[in-house]
Amino acid sequence: MEKNIINNNNNKNNNKSKIKLKNKIIKNEIKMPEILSSCRDGFGEGILEIAKKNKNVVALTADLKPSLKLTKFEKELPNQFFDLGISEQNMMSAAAGMCINNKIPFVTSFAVFNPGRNWDQLRVSVCYSNSNVKIIGSHAGLTTGEDGATHQALEDIAITRVLPNITVIVPCDKEETKKATIAAAKYKGPVYIRFSREKSLEITNKKTKFEIGKANTIKTGKDITIIATGITVQFALEAEKILKKQNISTNIINLHTIKPLDKNTILKYAKKTNCILTIEEHQKIGGMGSAIAEFLIETYPIPIEIIGVEDTFGESGKGYELLEKYKISTKEIIKRSKILIKRKENYLKNKK
Amino acid sequence: MNEFEIKNLKLKANQIRAEIIEMITSANSGHPAGALGITDFFTVLYSIILKHNPKNPKDKNRDYVIISNGHIAPVLYSILANENYFSKSKLKTFRLLNSKLQGHPHQNSLPGIENTSGPLGQGISQAVGLAVSLKRDQKTNKVFCFTGDGELQEGQCWEAFIFAAKENLNNLIIIVDRNNIQIDGKSDRIIKLNSFSKKFSSFGFLVIEIEGNDIKQIEIALKKSIDKKTNKENKPIVIIAKTIAGKGISFMENNYIWHGKVPNKKEKELALLELEKEKEKIMWDN
Numbered sequence: 001m002e003k004n005i006i007n008n009n010n011n012k013n014n015n016k017s018k019i020k021l022k023n024k025i026i027k028n029e030i031k032m033p034e035i036l037s038s039c040r041d042g043f044g045e046g047i048l049e050i051a052k053k054n055k056n057v058v059a060l061t062a063d064l065k066p067s068l069k070l071t072k073f074e075k076e077l078p079n080q081f082f083d084l085g086i087s088e089q090n091m092m093s094a095a096a097g098m099c100i101n102n103k104i105p106f107v108t109s110f111a112v113f114n115p116g117r118n119w120d121q122l123r124v125s126v127c128y129s130n131s132n133v134k135i136i137g138s139h140a141g142l143t144t145g146e147d148g149a150t151h152q153a154l155e156d157i158a159i160t161r162v163l164p165n166i167t168v169i170v171p172c173d174k175e176e177t178k179k180a181t182i183a184a185a186k187y188k189g190p191v192y193i194r195f196s197r198e199k200s201l202e203i204t205n206k207k208t209k210f211e212i213g214k215a216n217t218i219k220t221g222k223d224i225t226i227i228a229t230g231i232t233v234q235f236a237l238e239a240e241k242i243l244k245k246q247n248i249s250t251n252i253i254n255l256h257t258i259k260p261l262d263k264n265t266i267l268k269y270a271k272k273t274n275c276i277l278t279i280e281e282h283q284k285i286g287g288m289g290s291a292i293a294e295f296l297i298e299t300y301p302i303p304i305e306i307i308g309v310e311d312t313f314g315e316s317g318k319g320y321e322l323l324e325k326y327k328i329s330t331k332e333i334i335k336r337s338k339i340l341i342k343r344k345e346n347y348l349k350n351k352k
Numbered sequence: 353m354n355e356f357e358i359k360n361l362k363l364k365a366n367q368i369r370a371e372i373i374e375m376i377t378s379a380n381s382g383h384p385a386g387a388l389g390i391t392d393f394f395t396v397l398y399s400i401i402l403k404h405n406p407k408n409p410k411d412k413n414r415d416y417v418i419i420s421n422g423h424i425a426p427v428l429y430s431i432l433a434n435e436n437y438f439s440k441s442k443l444k445t446f447r448l449l450n451s452k453l454q455g456h457p458h459q460n461s462l463p464g465i466e467n468t469s470g471p472l473g474q475g476i477s478q479a480v481g482l483a484v485s486l487k488r489d490q491k492t493n494k495v496f497c498f499t500g501d502g503e504l505q506e507g508q509c510w511e512a513f514i515f516a517a518k519e520n521l522n523n524l525i526i527i528v529d530r531n532n533i534q535i536d537g538k539s540d541r542i543i544k545l546n547s548f549s550k551k552f553s554s555f556g557f558l559v560i561e562i563e564g565n566d567i568k569q570i571e572i573a574l575k576k577s578i579d580k581k582t583n584k585e586n587k588p589i590v591i592i593a594k595t596i597a598g599k600g601i602s603f604m605e606n607n608y609i610w611h612g613k614v615p616n617k618k619e620k621e622l623a624l625l626e627l628e629k630e631k632e633k634i635m636w637d638n
Contacts, residue, residue: 058485079488085518087511093474094512097481100416100466101489105481120471121508125478129459129468 035202037174039195040138044069045174046181047106051080057104057185060095062088067197068108068138088113092121092133099131104185110144111137111153111194115160126190127163134184135160135192141281142309142326143198143231143319152314153194158286160192161259167191167212168259170280170288172233173203176256179210187212194230196281198319201234203254215262217269221249224337224344225269225276229255229288232279232307232328239333248337258288261295270300275344277305277336281328284308303343305336353400353571361567362634364434365395369600370627371430371443377620379447381455385610386500387427389531389565389595394431396570397496401578406436409463415493416482418467420475420509421500421529422456423612428465429453437464473508475499476526480512483524483588494578496525502534505543510555513588517556520586525577526557528590529564531597533608548592557590558583564593601626 051057051073058080059073065083074081084091088109095105107114114137115122126133140153161168169184169191171177177195184191191212208216218233219240228236233254240250251269255262270276276296278289289306296302309326323329368391376382397417398404405411419428426446433440438452442462445451452461456470469475479497486493503509516524528548532539545551552559560576562569570593576582577589597611598604601623604615615623 082484084515085511087508087515089473089508090477090480090511090515093477093508094481094484094515096474097418097467097478097483098485100478100482101485101491103485121474121477124468124471125474131459 036199037202038199039171039174039177040067040069040197042171042174042177043136043138043181043193043195044072046178047185048073048076049178050182050185051077054104054185055080056102057106058082058098059106060084060091060108062086062091062109062113064109067110068136070108088118089121092118092135093125095133096121096125096129096131099133104132104134106134106136106185108136108138110151111140111156112151115156115192116153119159122160122190123163127165130165130189132188133190135190137192137194139197140194141196141231142314142322142328143196143281145197145319145322146316148316149313154283154309154314155286156192156194157258157280157282157288158290161291162286165190166259167257169193169212169257170230171195171256172230172254173200175202175204175206175208176210180212180256183210183212196231196319198231200231201237203233203237210256213257213260213262215265216254216256217251217265218254219250219252221251223249223273224340225251225253225273226333226337227253227255227266227276227278227288227292229258229280231281235328235330235333236279238330239337242330242334243337248341250337255288258291261291263295263299266292266295267300270296270302274348275303275340277307277333277340279307279328279333281323282308284310303340303347305340305343307332307336353568358567359634359637361395361399363631364399365391366600366627366631366634368395368427368430368434370624371433372426373601373615373620373623373627375426375429375443375446376614378444380614381447382426382614383423383612384601384615385533385597385604385607386421386424386529386531388601388604389597389599390424390498390529390593391427391599392565392567393527393529393570393593393595394427396567397574398431398435400571401574402496403493404435406464409437413493416466416479416495418475418479418482418495418497419457419469420479420497421472421503422469422475424498424500424529425453425455425457428457432462432464435464438462472503473506473512476509477512479524479526480516480521483516483521484519487519487521487523492523494523494525496527498527498529500534501528501530501532501545501548502539502542504528504545504548513552513555513557516588521588522580522583522586524588525574526588526590528592529595530592531595533597533606533611535608535611537608552590552592556587558585558587559590559592561592562594564595565599600630
C-alpha cells in the first residue's frame with residue numbers, strides 16, 4: 001500500500017518537472033511535436049481490451065495495481081484479476097500453474113522484482129516448461145528516478161534474453177505497448193515486456209505496424225544506422241535531425257523485439273552503412289547492444305558503438321536528469337556517431 | 353477398504369519400491385529415501401482416490417497431482433508406469449541421456465507429468481495458481497500437491513500458503529512428507545520448524561495429521577480431505593504425513609545420508625532381497 005502511495009505522488013511531481021526538462025533538452029536542438037505518452041497506459045488499455053475478448057486472459061499483481069494501470073481492469077473484470085500480495089516469487093510460479101488450466105496470465109510488477117526477484121521462478125516454472133505466461137516489468141531503467149538504484153532495473157533485458165523459449169519486447173511508447181500487450185496475449189509461450197515509468201514522446205500511432213520479432217525502420221539514410229529501443233527511440237529521432245544538419249544521414253531502427261532478434265533487418269542495414277550505433281536504457285553488459293554485437297561478430301563484423309549504462313548502479317534524481325548524467329541521451333548519440341564514423345572510415349580503409 | 357484391498361495396495365507399493373531401487377541404481381544417481389518413504393501415499397492416492405484417466409491424460413475432469421519436491425521423481429515415474437500412462441520399459445532410462453524421465457520432473461515430457469519442479473517451493477505456488485484458477489472457473493477438479501518438510505524452509509512456500517487461505521482454496525490438498533530428513537541431517541536439527549500442525553492451522557488451513565506409511569490412515573485422510581462436510585469453512589487442506597524416510601529398506605530407514613545417496617551393488621541386492629521377503633510376508637499374512 002505504502003509503496004503505491006509513494007509512487008503515485010512521485011508520478012504527479014515528476015511529470016511536471018520532466019516536461020520542463022524535456023523542453024530544455026530539445027530547446028537547443030530541434031523542436032518536436034510535444035505529445036507525451038505513457039507505456040503504462042498502453043499496457044492498461046491493451047490488457048483490458050484483450051481480456052474482454054478472451055476470458056482466459058488474467059492479470060496478476062503483487063500489490064502494485066495502480067502503478068501498472070490495472071485499477072480499471074479489476075473493476076470491470078474482477079473474475080480475471082488476482083492480487084497475490086507482496087509475493088513476486090509466488091506470483092510467477094502461480095501463473096505457471098494457471099497455464100495448466102489454459103489461462104494466459106499476465107504477471108505484473110516493477111522490473112526489479114519481476115523478473116528480478118523471481119528470476120528462478122521465471123526460469124524453472126515458466127521458461128523451462130514453455131508456459132504461456134506474460135511478464136510485465138514496469139518502472140525499468142534509470143527513469144524510475146527518485147526511488148533510486150534499488151528500484152531501477154538495468155539488468156532485466158540481460159537476465160531474460162539469456163533464457164530459452166522467452167520473447168523479449170521493449171516498446172517505445174503507449175501505442176506500441178498496447179499493441180505489444182495484445183500481440184503477447186495471442187502469442188503462445190513466455191513473453192517479457194519491459195517499459196519505463198516515465199512518459200516519452202509519441203513515436204508510433206494506431207496505424208504503425210507491429211509484429212513480434214520484426215524491427216521497425218523509422219528513417220533511412222546512408223552514413224550510419226542507429227538502433228534504439230524503448231524510451232531511447234525518441235533520442236535517436238532527435239539526433240537524426242541534428243546529424244542531418246551536419247551532413248550525416250542516418251537510418252533509425254526501432255528494435256522493439258530484442259529476442260528473437262530481427263537478424264534480416266540488422267544485417268541489411270549493417271551492410272548498407274558498415275557501422276551501427278545502439279542505445280538503450282539498460283546496462284551495456286548483456287543488453288540489446290550486446291545482442292546485436294553477438295550476432296554481427298559472427299556474421300558481418302563492423303564497427304559498433306554501444307550506448308548504455310557503464311557497469312554502475314543508478315541513484316536518486318529526476319528520470320530525464322539521470323539519463324543525461326549517465327549518458328543515455330541525444331547528446332551522447334551525436335558524440336558517439338562522430339567517433340563511429342571515424343572508426344568506420346578506418347575500418348573501410350584497412351579492409352581495402 | 354477391506355483386508356484384501358489393503359493387501360493389494362501393499363503389494364503394489366512393494367513393487368514400486370523395488371522399481372525405485374532399480375531406477376536409481378541403474379542411473380547410479382538419484383534420491384532414494386524420500387521416494388521410498390512417500391510410496392504408500394502415492395499408491396493409495398492414484399489407486400483409489402484420484403480421478404484420472406491414463407487413456408486420456410488431459411481429461412478435463414481429472415484431478416491434478418503437482419510435485420513440489422521434484423527429487424522424489426522416481427516414485428512418480430513408477431506409479432505413472434504402473435497406472436499405464438507409459439510403458440514400464442521407460443523406467444530404466446531414468447536420468448540417462450535422451451530420456452524423457454529427467455532427474456527432476458519436466459512438465460509434459462511424458463503423459464501424466466503435470467508440472468516442472470526441482471528448485472524447492474515452486475510446485476506449491478504452481479498448485480495454488482492452478483487451484484485458484486479452477487475455482488474461479490467454478491470447476492470441481494482437485495489439486496493434490498506433494499511437498500517435503502525440508503522444503504518448507506523455503507520462503508516461497510509460505511507466500512503461497514497465505515494466498516491459498518485468502519482464496520479459500522478448498523480444492524487444494526497439500527501433502528507434507530514429514531520424514532524429518534534433509535541433505536545436511538535431521539530436519540529438526542537444521543531448522544526447527546516446531547509444530548507443523550499449529551503453523552498450518554494459524555495460516556488458515558484445515559489440518560489432518562496421520563502416519564504416512566499406514567494404508568488405512570492414508571485412505572481415511574484423503575477421503576476426509578475431499579469431503580465437503582468436514583470443511584465447512586472452505587479452507588485449503590494440509591495432510592501432514594509422518595513417514596519413515598527410506599521405508600522398506602532396513603539400513604536406509606530414518607537415515608538422512610540416504611537422501612541423495614545411491615546404493616552400491618551389494619546394497620542394491622540386499623535392498624531387493626528385503627523387499628522380496630516383505631512381499632512374501634504380505635502375501636501370506638492374514
